[in-house]
Amino acid sequence: MRIATWNVNSVRMRLPRVVEWLGRQQPDVLCLQETKTVDADFPRGEFEALGYHVEVFGQKTYNGVALLSRTRALAVVRGLPDDPPDADRRLIGGVFEGVRVIGVYVPNGTEVGSERFAFKLAWFRRLREMLEASCSTGDPVLICGDFNVAPEDRDVHDPDAWRGRLLFHPDEQEALRHLMAWGLVDAFRLHETRGGHYTWWDYRAGAFHRGWGLRIDLVLMTEALAARCRSVTIDRDARKGEKPSDHAPVIADLV
């Protein structure tokens, strides 16, 4: 079973890239973030034509998440349970072949110390509360998406330059650790301990070609599911070429 995550930075702008990628990588489930599209304008038919079921949770201009899947999503959830009705649309989950998959777009935080930064930290806590209320650590649970924080020094091209900045601040790292302490492992690190593997590169300054990246897109799993995980790969090639997203997809293969 192949489960992938990709922050596409507008699903309409990225449609040809995503269609090409689905044909090449053939995921069973793809979690999309930053679709930036109201549900009525989501290019549902283009994905259905490729044999994918589509579940969306979008909004105008910002945020927006979706699930594409070979089997129909069961027990679909949209948003955090304590979200107000007008909340950002940042979470969508479903059950596929018995695996609970949750795709997340964690708030960016805007600026360290800002109100939006506090909202980001609180969002991590609320995600943990959702897990405590609705999942068991003994179940096969996978949470993937754009977490907007690099977990460790080896996940940043220049940790000393980045330390204390947005995406690499100790408070963000602590918020991620507290989420994971519920009972999740960073599946990429099951198979690769070295640095130099990133999922996001700034559009500016030729950052991609200069290797200035961060690993902020993660696949977290309960131990129960991690035992079935054979590989986690970052499809760096998807960051190349015409009109790329600024994020690369991450692919987890389970037996």
Added chain:
DNA sequence: ATGGCTACTCCTAGTAGA
């Protein structure tokens, strides 16, 4: 590395992302 880009919008300038 950070006023080097990209995508959005009551669209040609301002906002936000990461």
